[in-house]
Amino acid sequence: MPLSRRYTPEFPPGEASVIGLDYSFVIPIGVGIADATLDIFTNTANPTDADADFEIGPVEVRGRVVYAAISGGVEGRDYQLRWTATDTDGNVWPRTAMLLCAQTS
Numbered sequence: 001m002p003l004s005r006r007y008t009p010e011f012p013p014g015e016a017s018v019i020g021l022d023y024s025f026v027i028p029i030g031v032g033i034a035d036a037t038l039d040i041f042t043n044t045a046n047p048t049d050a051d052a053d054f055e056i057g058p059v060e061v062r063g064r065v066v067y068a069a070i071s072g073g074v075e076g077r078d079y080q081l082r083w084t085a086t087d088t089d090g091n092v093w094p095r096t097a098m099l100l101c102a103q104t105s
Contacts, residue, residue: 010102016071021083024064036066036085043078050079073101
């Protein structure tokens with residue numbers, strides 16, 4: 001993922017993929033991730049819940065990276081993927097990344 005926190009390439013509508021977010025740049029060394037969640041919202045002035053646009057698999061933790069399988073999406077729609085990780089010290093780390101649903105080349 002680039003520094004813009006936008007997933008590239010775009011996500012083709014109706015396809016399935018595993019996506020993730022690396023927390024190693026924010027969670028201190030020696031601290032792990034105990035649990036994580038993923039919620040999806042429209043990326044609009046007033047974001048709305050877009051979980052219905054996607055099928056979201058269980059969130060998996062591997063080291064300090066979280067992953068989930070997703071499928072679906074509406075072509076031309078921009079989404080906010082809101083990851084929330086709870087570390088082994090009990091701290092909560094919400095992070096948002098953008099995902100554009102569009103045909104790729």
